[in-house]
Amino acid sequence: MPDDTTDDVPWLFDDATTVRPGAVEGDWDVDLRDEFTIVNGHPNGGYLLALLGRAAVAAVGQEDRHVVGATATYVSPPTTGPAVVRTEVLRRGRTASQVRAALVQDDKVTVDVVMTVAALSADPPAWGEIAPVEMPDEATCRADSRTGRSAIVGLPEPPLAKVMRVSFDPEVLSFLSGEPSGRGELRAWLSLADGRPWDPLALLFAVDALPPATFEVAMTGWVPTLSLTAYVRALPAPGPLRIRFRANVIAGGFVDETADVWDATGRLVAQSTQLAAIRL
Amino acid sequence: MPDDTTDDVPWLFDDATTVRPGAVEGDWDVDLRDEFTIVNGHPNGGYLLALLGRAAVAAVGQEDRHVVGATATYVSPPTTGPAVVRTEVLRRGRTASQVRAALVQDDKVTVDVVMTVAALSADPPAWGEIAPVEMPDEATCRADSRTGRSAIVGLPEPPLAKVMRVSFDPEVLSFLSGEPSGRGELRAWLSLADGRPWDPLALLFAVDALPPATFEVAMTGWVPTLSLTAYVRALPAPGPLRIRFRANVIAGGFVDETADVWDATGRLVAQSTQLAAIRL
Numbered sequence: 001m002p003d004d005t006t007d008d009v010p011w012l013f014d015d016a017t018t019v020r021p022g023a024v025e026g027d028w029d030v031d032l033r034d035e036f037t038i039v040n041g042h043p044n045g046g047y048l049l050a051l052l053g054r055a056a057v058a059a060v061g062q063e064d065r066h067v068v069g070a071t072a073t074y075v076s077p078p079t080t081g082p083a084v085v086r087t088e089v090l091r092r093g094r095t096a097s098q099v100r101a102a103l104v105q106d107d108k109v110t111v112d113v114v115m116t117v118a119a120l121s122a123d124p125p126a127w128g129e130i131a132p133v134e135m136p137d138e139a140t141c142r143a144d145s146r147t148g149r150s151a152i153v154g155l156p157e158p159p160l161a162k163v164m165r166v167s168f169d170p171e172v173l174s175f176l177s178g179e180p181s182g183r184g185e186l187r188a189w190l191s192l193a194d195g196r197p198w199d200p201l202a203l204l205f206a207v208d209a210l211p212p213a214t215f216e217v218a219m220t221g222w223v224p225t226l227s228l229t230a231y232v233r234a235l236p237a238p239g240p241l242r243i244r245f246r247a248n249v250i251a252g253g254f255v256d257e258t259a260d261v262w263d264a265t266g267r268l269v270a271q272s273t274q275l276a277a278i279r280l
Numbered sequence: 281m282p283d284d285t286t287d288d289v290p291w292l293f294d295d296a297t298t299v300r301p302g303a304v305e306g307d308w309d310v311d312l313r314d315e316f317t318i319v320n321g322h323p324n325g326g327y328l329l330a331l332l333g334r335a336a337v338a339a340v341g342q343e344d345r346h347v348v349g350a351t352a353t354y355v356s357p358p359t360t361g362p363a364v365v366r367t368e369v370l371r372r373g374r375t376a377s378q379v380r381a382a383l384v385q386d387d388k389v390t391v392d393v394v395m396t397v398a399a400l401s402a403d404p405p406a407w408g409e410i411a412p413v414e415m416p417d418e419a420t421c422r423a424d425s426r427t428g429r430s431a432i433v434g435l436p437e438p439p440l441a442k443v444m445r446v447s448f449d450p451e452v453l454s455f456l457s458g459e460p461s462g463r464g465e466l467r468a469w470l471s472l473a474d475g476r477p478w479d480p481l482a483l484l485f486a487v488d489a490l491p492p493a494t495f496e497v498a499m500t501g502w503v504p505t506l507s508l509t510a511y512v513r514a515l516p517a518p519g520p521l522r523i524r525f526r527a528n529v530i531a532g533g534f535v536d537e538t539a540d541v542w543d544a545t546g547r548l549v550a551q552s553t554q555l556a557a558i559r560l
Binding site: 068069071073075076090091095096098100109112114116118119120121123124125126127128129130184217218226227229231233234247248249250251252253254255256268271273275277280 | 348349351353355356370371375376378380389392394396398399400401403404405406407408409410464497498506507509511513514527528529530531532533534535536548551553555557560
């Protein structure tokens, strides 16, 4: 075997979000992978967002730019396997371009996303901050997450759990044993299991990688996201991400949940808000 | 004059958001009105969102339902006058329907919105709250806003100012005289000037009715919204709305701003987040 074999093996995330030019201009062939599915067998919403993000950047043809804003509407859950991403460049701009990308299976739109593509820096904010959430260091959280995870009641570990390393703050671990604290907030460190570094595209996955924050309110059935909005604010530094995911208000069968994501230096790198349906 | 004349005069908001079935199934003819334009002569983003929301509800054909979630992408500013709203029902569901609506002028998409349409109640939340922002009562704010407004430096009053009654918390009035406090938060009471009561559709206007919250950071040029996400959480009670609009982080030429909207009883009725371009 040649020495450089490892260089030829792509990271799982990149392999699973590969987009190939399709039969029609603006179409991209993709393969929705089993590894990124959750308990119900459906692909994870953040994974789909990242996959569509890769197609959007390719469609704009500005490979040095990144998705800085994305609003996804989840119409129906796609199944794993082949699918097509239909892209339409709405605006090609100097500061920002805007692209619509629809994930299509059997001629039906399953996810509809509109994205803003622009340049990103690692510079500190010009104004304002959202202070990183306080929690124990990753090693401490990791040790406790292992103990907690072995005590999960009722939920089998989904394939997605193997793709990433989630180290929960021990204080939010009660939900794993079916006893939510009622506070509606999850906190965790997040890395990709194969060591792939975080970049702006993978942040689109990170904003929706944790279980529903409502699991810390009540152990309900699945909480399907209807609409998710994500902003990527900066190039992330190497190291694990710090994520706070919280439910705000549950009313009329819907809940809004917001995520804040900091890199290992404590810099805010991504934010998201989503509206999901919930039955209490 | 007959006694019932006033019954025949529609509220300005309803008149200005009227949608008429267009030439093609799913198309709606609209008229973008001067009254809802801002300083640069462009129609206000929240007004456009409400207009598209009306078309979305009509397209779904569920007139007793409301837009509970909307994500709008502002591609280019439309001009006042005739335009077409192209709607496409993505999913018709028992709990929630999803509709895409695009505002088209000269065959170009200027605003692209995907909306979730569902039932809304006035019931209190099942869990959680976002406590109403504290500020003086409307009358106190109103008196001070009048004084403040007469001292606006450099900015002519846009037509939109006549459509609504904004009563700013006196503590945030410094920006009106060109001396932002640096806190990046606006607080105000909001009513429609002709007395039209708030309803879920008009809340889509309310979430983006205030000036940019960044005006309380720095008096820059206009801060164009690229993407706006709004959630409507409950049927509002009669009376003025209480709005908090704040900038969170300005980085890399973009800012995220969040709005929380409570009805006169202090119940959270709408939320929004937006990503805008800004030059400091």
